[in-house]
Amino acid sequence: MSRIKVYKHDIFVARKATRYPTTQCGLIFVKEGQVTYKTKENLPRTLSAGDFTIYHSDRIRALESHADNGKFNADIITFEPSLFRQFCDNLHLSIAQTTDSEVHSYALNESHEIANDILTILLKAKDSGASTESMLESLAQALIYEILSIEPNFQTMVRSACDQGTAEKVIGFIEINIEGDVSLESTASFLGMSIATLKRRLAAEGLSFSQILKIKRVNHAATKLRLSNKSIAQIAIESGFKSAAHFSTAFKGVQGMTPKEFRQHVKKG
Structure with a gap:
C-alpha cells in the first residue's frame, strides 16, 4: 500500500469523531478559495489560493473551507508517519535547529519556487499512476527537506509525527x-x-x-x-x-x- 495519498476536496465538512482516530500528517494545498484553521496555540491561520503548508492533525483545529466566487478546491496530501520517521532518521544537522515552537512562515506559495515545483511534480506523478512508490517517496522527502530549509520551525510538526505510541x-x-x-x-x-x-x-x-x-x-x-x-x-x-x-x-x-x-x-x- 502507498504511504502517500492524495484527497481532493471541494468542501471541508465537519464529521463526527471516531473511536481510535489515528494521527494524520502531510500537506494542505489550496488551489481555489481559502482554508481557515486554528493552531494548537489557538492562533488563527488562513491559507489562500496557491498556498500550501505542512499539517499535523493534533496541531490544527476548526478547519473550514471558504469559497471564492463559489469555487473551492484543495488537495490534502497525507504521508504515512513511517515516512516522516524515515525522514527524521536521515535529517541533516544543518536544519536540525529551531528557535521556538511557533512557525513564523506557516504558509508557502509559488514564490518558493523549488518547493512549489516539487509539490507540482509529486501531484502529477501521483495522478499519473505510473510512478513507482520509491519515486513518490523520494519526491515527498525532497519536498519536506525543502520546506524545512525555508522554515526550520516546521520541524516541530515533522518530529511530532514520528513520536507515536x-x-x-x-x-x-x-x-x-x-x-x-x-x-x-x-x-x-x-x-x-x-x-x-x-x-x-x-x-x-x-x-x-x-x-x-x-x-x-x-x-x-x-x-x-x-x-x-x-x-x-x-x-x-x-x-x-x-x-x-x-x-x-x-x-x-x-x-x-x-x-x-x-x-x-x-x-x-
Whole structure:
C-alpha cells in the first residue's frame, strides 16, 4: 500500500469523531478559495489560493473551507508517519535547529519556487499512476527537506509525527491495510516485536488488537456505506468481514444500528 495519498476536496465538512482516530500528517494545498484553521496555540491561520503548508492533525483545529466566487478546491496530501520517521532518521544537522515552537512562515506559495515545483511534480506523478512508490517517496522527502530549509520551525510538526505510541502505530497499520489481510501476526511483524510484546503494550493502554481492528473495520464500512452505492454484502467483504451476518452484528455493536439502517439514516440526513 502507498504511504502517500492524495484527497481532493471541494468542501471541508465537519464529521463526527471516531473511536481510535489515528494521527494524520502531510500537506494542505489550496488551489481555489481559502482554508481557515486554528493552531494548537489557538492562533488563527488562513491559507489562500496557491498556498500550501505542512499539517499535523493534533496541531490544527476548526478547519473550514471558504469559497471564492463559489469555487473551492484543495488537495490534502497525507504521508504515512513511517515516512516522516524515515525522514527524521536521515535529517541533516544543518536544519536540525529551531528557535521556538511557533512557525513564523506557516504558509508557502509559488514564490518558493523549488518547493512549489516539487509539490507540482509529486501531484502529477501521483495522478499519473505510473510512478513507482520509491519515486513518490523520494519526491515527498525532497519536498519536506525543502520546506524545512525555508522554515526550520516546521520541524516541530515533522518530529511530532514520528513520536507515536504502540496503539497509534497499530491503528496506522490497520488503516493502510484495512481491505487486506490484517492480523495480529502481520501487525506485530510490521512493528518489529513479538505477538506477546504487542499484546502487553496494548493492554497497558487499556486496548486489545481485536477491539481496535473491529472498530476500524466498522468505521471503514461506514464510510463506504455513506459514500458509495455498493451492496452491503460487497462492503462487508471489502471491509474484511467473513459474512454479511457477522458484519451486521459487529456494525450494530459499534454504530447502534444495522448497516441497512445506517445507510437509510445517512440518506435522510
